[in-house]
Amino acid sequence: MATLQPLKIAILHYLPEGETIDPVVTQVGDSLRELGHESTTIAVSDRVFDILEKIESSKCDLVFNLCETFAEDYRMEVNVAALMELGRVKFTGSGTAGLLLAQDKILTKQLLEYHEIPTPDFATFDGVTVETNGDLEFPLIVKPARSDASIGIGKKSLVRTWEDLTKRVQEIRKELGDEALAEEFIEGREVYVGVIGTKEMPEILPIVELDFGNWDPKKPTISDREVKFGPETEGSPKLMIARNITPELRQRVERAALLAYRGLKLQDYARIDLRISSEGDPYILEVNPNPYLEDKSELALAAREKGLSYTQLVGRILESAAQRYGLGRKPAADKAPAAEKPAPAPVSATTPPG
Template identity: 85%
Template sequence: MPVPPLKIAVLHYQPDGEPVDPVVTQVAESLRQLGHEASLIAVSDGVSDILQSIARSKCDLVFNLCETFAEDYRMEVNVAALMEMARVKFTGSGTAGLLLAQDKILTKQLLEYHEIPTADFATFDGVTVETHGDLEFPLIVKPSRSDASIGIGKKSLVHNWEDLTRRVQEIRKELQDEALAEEFIEGREVYVGVIGPKEMPEILPIVELDFGNWDKNKPTISDREVKFGPETEGSPKLVIAQNISPELRQRVERAALLAYRGLKLQDYARIDLRISKEGDPYVLEVNPNPYLEDKSELAMGAREKGMSYLQLVGRILESAAKRYGMLSKPEKASASEKAAAAPKAEPSQKSEPTAAPPANATG
């Protein structure tokens, strides 16, 4: 069922003095091409401004691109909670999904509970240490609630308990956060896009981070330099994953689907995995409402499946519209229209009567 023409407000974070992120204009223009009336709502640090601006826009739906609030990426979930309290309809995951996926410790615990393959890990909350599995060094240490690889770098990979303790203390001091340590999986890093309602989501083709001319003596860690540094010849870059057997592809897609459902995500997400040298996939992170720019992992996977960026935005919108009961119902054809559309009968010919099937025959 199609999405009827709607008034849609694109909600995004806009720090003072900075240019608008390209994804904002890309999504807004796509919505207009799809036949909707799109407006922009920029937010910074005013809580009341969010709902007031939404009310002034008189929109039917908010396309939520707000990943930060008041310079704090951890406030993304609060923006969604505010809209839920005000009964605002919006795209993407709600409070539950954002909260569960934002906390890497909660994510790991839920993955383990749902028997989704993930590396053995330990958690550090400043008081207690809790281990899950028989940990073996090297370990990679992350802040529990970081985003965009914040807190991940050269010091993140540790090879002994002394380095582990030091890194956990640094995370608590510098980022005021709990720490997660998990076994470092040396191997291929891949990303799987998932779009649509959690009941029947669609899995996009696998995208891989090709590390290019990486120093063989350095561990392949996707830190901020890798993700946001300038792309040069031989530097890490995103490619469509090749040489993945049907059996491995099935295991990767199953893990992504289970993670999407297990963490209560909706409309769209990106699941990050590592494929070990032994050929086993492990879920690293689950990203609700991932970056939707037209060169992102999600858009790359969609294009590989024959879906344009415009269609990708449309699928996300359709998923949200379906959740809120906003899809158009197909009009019932009148009797005259049905008659006109019906195939004309061929002139009858005499033939032998067809024997009736036996009484115990199955169709």
């Protein structure tokens, strides 16, 4: 199965004292060993010096970066990547540029708009000024500018009046210390597109859809933390491979995802979240670099639909990073030494070849 020479891989992950290890760390480690690599883990919490010291002590060829937060602050994910770049550490996933651009939802929206990638009209609130992009119409969904895993998104996020909008913006500043982003709420299908591979030759995975199940038709379909991380019960929202997607719509969704992947300087793997309106138009909501890689995640589900096992998905991510750094290339098999090849017959200056 392996296409790389055996490497020594250190899995970097966040683990506060007293907490249990995330299952994804074990799953990725098992996959790396199945692929023939040596795997070790590096747990970090809130000591900056631990990061580079433990990586150096591991003597690894490459870090598989699963560290999505640091010191209980998800916004520090980009700082961990920046530190590894300063230390000349080779690692999987997006680097500082991609994480900075995609982590800030306002920057993401502005870049999507610049590249003419469809995204809902929006307004930004920094506590002093308000900037609008497009002709906004209520209802709006209000979210923190730099949140992750649907933090700050819930029942109060959907607003229908300026009064409610102002109140929600103030709550976000007070509770999360963040700027606020308000965008038009797109009622429709919610889909996720996984992209893996190098920025030069990315591969788009099958479209995954969030089936809202027995959702109350009177309630807006919002994928908040309860939907994403709540227990799965009969009729509760669940992930599934998207069906009834016309070839034309699929092409538009995949094109938007590909442009976002390249425009935001992502690499190795990412997940792009979209809504498809009742008119059949796709709009990018968020772009997630280094998304959660657990074996039941959107990315893993899409990979299986494409015929890739979870281990093969991990392998593709590893191969993309290894290619970037020029690591672990296997020599061509059954290639005879140059001295053993018969010398070509000389070509006469007066006799045409052949």
